[in-house]
Amino acid sequence: MPEPILPGATIGILGGGQLARMLALAAQPMGYHVVVLDPDPQCPAAAVCDRVIVSAFDDNDGLAQLAHAVDVVTLEFENVPSAALDALEALVPVRPGRHVLEIARDRVLEKTFLNSIGVETAPWATIETDADLATDAVAHKFPAVIKTSTLGYDGKGQARVTNIDEAHEAWQQMGRNPCVIESLVDFSMEISVIVARSASGEQRSFAPFENQHRNSILDITLWPARIDPTVAVSAVNTALEISRQINAIGLLTVEMFVTRATETQPSRIVVNEIAPRPHNSGHVTIEASPTSQFAQAIRAVCDLPLGDVTPHSPGAMANLLGDLWPRDARPSAAPPHSLAALQSGATMHLYGKSEARPGRKMGHITALGATHDNALGSVLAARGAIETL
Numbered sequence: 001m002p003e004p005i006l007p008g009a010t011i012g013i014l015g016g017g018q019l020a021r022m023l024a025l026a027a028q029p030m031g032y033h034v035v036v037l038d039p040d041p042q043c044p045a046a047a048v049c050d051r052v053i054v055s056a057f058d059d060n061d062g063l064a065q066l067a068h069a070v071d072v073v074t075l076e077f078e079n080v081p082s083a084a085l086d087a088l089e090a091l092v093p094v095r096p097g098r099h100v101l102e103i104a105r106d107r108v109l110e111k112t113f114l115n116s117i118g119v120e121t122a123p124w125a126t127i128e129t130d131a132d133l134a135t136d137a138v139a140h141k142f143p144a145v146i147k148t149s150t151l152g153y154d155g156k157g158q159a160r161v162t163n164i165d166e167a168h169e170a171w172q173q174m175g176r177n178p179c180v181i182e183s184l185v186d187f188s189m190e191i192s193v194i195v196a197r198s199a200s201g202e203q204r205s206f207a208p209f210e211n212q213h214r215n216s217i218l219d220i221t222l223w224p225a226r227i228d229p230t231v232a233v234s235a236v237n238t239a240l241e242i243s244r245q246i247n248a249i250g251l252l253t254v255e256m257f258v259t260r261a262t263e264t265q266p267s268r269i270v271v272n273e274i275a276p277r278p279h280n281s282g283h284v285t286i287e288a289s290p291t292s293q294f295a296q297a298i299r300a301v302c303d304l305p306l307g308d309v310t311p312h313s314p315g316a317m318a319n320l321l322g323d324l325w326p327r328d329a330r331p332s333a334a335p336p337h338s339l340a341a342l343q344s345g346a347t348m349h350l351y352g353k354s355e356a357r358p359g360r361k362m363g364h365i366t367a368l369g370a371t372h373d374n375a376l377g378s379v380l381a382a383r384g385a386i387e388t389l
């Protein structure tokens, strides 16, 4: 059995963005030290961690410094080069490990793995050559979405296509890089499930999150998702099974579609993708759960007993994108009229990013309510105060 990594120890985080910032903010009150590795000395986590090692993710000196400074390493993103993970794993436990990250960052490996353990995905095919586009497998996927196999996020590296000509054009625009084409799923809701799994195998899942996207970027999350309890159980069981089968240590987020029920077929769970880390949809747990996703991640990575995740009440989260900041905004400044936003009783989190750009996640607003509609009303009112004043 692995030994728990007890408070007083030091946790290393690869990446210093907002997820690392909120991981550090959860780890420190639990008694841990936090060291972050990031190329940017002013990264969002810098202000709230013990030390930043300023280094590229593939720089062996920086990685060795991190390994020698910490007792365990976790990650806030999955695109860390395998050679870097190897270098680290030789010196210190890395949770989740290389195997999980390699699957999660490549859509072909990810869908192949999911299907191999009996998990349903949208029907898909790979596109690596012109010949692939001419196959029957592709011809039967329309209407579809083409996604780059690697390095896509928030809808980047994606195009909707309705026929083979559009598919050709989209693939050209993606630089003829390896892609997947997948059929569009007719869904009634998008949800995510976040599962924690500790080194000794204990697992605990948050109830599903209900997610609404705008321009392929998460916009609103409601928690717990307003879905039929049997669908919720099926979603949670699917996520638990994936986390067990892939041997994830730490958090694993599973993004899913709930298919629209028809007269003959009830709703099903179709998995979109997995992310072995905290997730934007789980930010609401900071206020709405006795143990936030960030505190749970620290417990799982350090092999502590996992915490209670029963919702206090319905909660809602609205993202704040850089579009809300004026173009000449001072670095790290709050969006204008944030005082008005705070009067609504909502909680605002800002990530301290030094530059606001359209589409960039700068912060989020959370509110709890007696009902989902109350909580949603509060976050929309708070964000609306920023948008319209």
Ligand code: AMP
Pocket: 122, 145, 147, 152, 153, 154, 155, 156, 182, 183, 184, 185, 186, 190, 213, 216, 255, 272, 273
């Ligand atoms: P992804 O980067 O794969 O998470 O996709 C971003 C968003 O695009 C998803 O959250 C969905 O709203 C939408 N999307 C992606 N794939 C599909 C699909 N196969 N069917 C319907 N919508 C999709």
